[in-house]
Amino acid sequence: MLENKFKEDFAQKAAEAFKSQYQDKYKEIGDEQVFSASFIIANIEKPKDPSKGRFAFPVFRYGKLLGDNPPSIASKISEAISNSENQLITVTSIVGFINVQTNFEIEASETIKTAIRQDAKYGSSDIGKNKKILVEYSSPNIAKPFGIGHIRTTILGHSLRRIFLKLGYEAIGLNYLGDWGTQFGKMIVAYKKWADDSIAGKETVEDLLKLYVRFHGEAEENEDLETQARDEFKKLESGDAENKALWEKFREISINEFQRVYDVMGIEFDWITGEAFLNDKMETTIDAFEKANLVSQSDGATIVDLKDDQLPPVLLKKADGATLYLTRDLSGYLYRVKEYNFDEMLYVVAVNQSVHFQQMFKALAMLEDAQFVPDENRMSSKGKHIEFGMIKFGDKMMSTRKGHIIFLEDVINEAAKLAKEKIAEKTPDLENIDEVALQIGLGAIFYSQMSVRRQKDVNFKWEEVLSFEGETGPYLQYTHARLSSLIRKFNSPMDAEIDFSLLDNKEEKRIVELVADFPQAVADAARMYEPNMIANHLIELAAAFNKFYQRKNADGKPDKIISDNKELSKARILLVKSVQIVIREGLYLLGIKAPEAM
RNA sequence: GCCCUCGUAGCUCAGUAGGAUAGAGCAUCGGUUUCCUAAACCGAGUGCCACAGGUUCGAUUCCUGUCGAGGGUACCA
Secondary structure, three states: OHHHHHHHHHHHHHHHHHHHHOHHHHHHHOOOHHHOHHHHHHOOEOOOOHHHOOEEEEOOOHHHHHOOOHHHHHHHHHHHHHHOOOOOEEEEEEOOEEEEEEOHHHHHHHHHHHHHHHHHHOOOOOOOOOOEEEEEOOOOEOOOOOEHHHHHHHHHHHHHHHHHHHOOOEEEEEEEEEOOOHHHHHHHHHHHHHOOHHHOOOOOHHHHHHHHHHHHHHHHHOOHHHHHHHHHHHHHHOOOHHHHHHHHHHHHHHHHHHHHHHHHHOOOOOEEEEHHHHHHHHHHHHHHHHHOOOEEEEOOEEEEOOOOOOOOOEEEEOOOOOEOHHHHHHHHHHHHHHHHOOOEEEEEEEHHHHHHHHHHHHHHHHHHHHOOOOHHHOOHHHEEEEEEOOEEEOOEEOEOOOOEOOEHHHHHHHHHHHHHHHHHHHOOOOOOHHHHHHHHHHHHHHHHHHOOOOOOOEEEOHHHHOOOOOOOHHHHHHHHHHHHHHHHHOOOOOOOOOOHHHOOOHHHHHHHHHHHHHHHHHHHHHHHOOOHHHHHHHHHHHHHHHHHHOOEOOOOOEOOOOOOOHHHHHHHHHHHHHHHHHHHHHHHHHOOOOOOOO
16 A cells, blocks of 8 residues: 555645644634545545656645635645655646645655565555455356347456455355246157157257257247146156256256356356256245245235335246246345355346346345344445446347357357467467467457446457457567566566666656555555456556656657666666566466466 | 436447546558568547426536337246
């Protein structure tokens, strides 16, 4: 918390300045709250234009209180601070803002040393200490292939897990497979009717998809199929052996396929489970709602009326007695409460399921109300739907049912292929070409999802996902490779005394600021459940570094990082090292690998 | 009908605890490589921040309404 050192110094001095400059008013007002250092520090902000100052403090709110105009207040306070002993900061004032510059040598020295000392831990903190957070993500449906539609939940959730781990949380990544539900009735009907005997036992997910698509195609003509599907699922749920065997077959084919894709993508989970896991817990859940007197019958179905105009009732059981997705999710929540006693339970699921989660959280709250659970023990409010926008293709929604699907693996293969071509052209003697090509391909894909705020719908465009130039994953990776290359090239020891005052141009200054602000970016990303904030920060840092890398001296000659000026080179290479750490760790938080060369 | 999300440059998007002249990338045009990786860098132009009100010293940001796009709205997930 290096930055605080400067902020605290400023806040302290500003508080004193208010007291001395406005003695009479200060006493009259009596309320010292808004003049306290802690209030000031909380209201410090960052100018959009970094050249204005490292941070700023607007004084408009004091205008009425002090009976003085803001520009005058700002100038009086800043003058008073300037007249005091200042090691750390320099202040100036303009139109009601007090702008603060930090002592750059100190900030540079401490930022760089901290980053290098903490290395992979840079940006971490202990704000999540003793807190447990569950993150449910990916959660593909069995018997459907892994499509591009699954990419956002997978990448977002995976990144959030890593971000929370970095902040000291016990973060548990959960893959909750859609391995139960009426869709299996559909699959079973389709399989029994149309399965190709010649490939029996060797079916792939694609074969299952064909059956699924055919079912929906024919069901449009023949409504009876839907009824048959419900019957088959009902049979499955009551333990029919033949259907159980088919279900296990579908499940195994899918899981093997998923695992292969996760391995390629480098996606990790702490617990892979599924809806079927909850089958024996459903009755307990329904009992709990019954005991709480929340259950009623409606049109033959077993429901919980949420007493809310905005929300449809929760269906615990369909008229035929079979359970639904929501029943299973409620059971899952109650199970996880018991098993993990979490502080937060994040559901990284697309926005089209928002009603589902509203229903779920409301039902859980009603259950706790009925059970008179005291506030401090309530768990129902700890669930959060981390929603994200839909993926469209050619401006249309993707629909698995209609077979409109882009296989994630095809996207990955295509990206890796293009990356490999590019390497062959640029760095043909690179050793581990295939490995790096995959890293870059994945970097492009991952970044394309991370560069947009999660609430936005995104239109899948091959040329955007496969772009390696401009604000992209490969740009960050390329920058990392450059940084790594510099460090390799500078093969003198780095432990000598460094004169950080040699770092004095505006490019170096900007880089130090961005390195120093990385921990804040990580914390912000966690607060907003928005990895995009880290992606943005990395792009800014990479751009600042690349600018520095290609900067020219006044004479128009390249100002090289490694030069004959030994002392300057040493200081700069440490700066380079700190940037490398931030880019590498930042990319890690996004789930992207940082190659040493490419 | 009702509910949720989104609406910023030609295109894709940042701007996320309200702040000082609204920023990037792509695309277009021009420049930079005797090379610390040109997947880069430099320069050039573009905006009634959907619209209308409100709150505030100050609104792209918060509130209300309108319009537009997408999603959802009990026996799918």
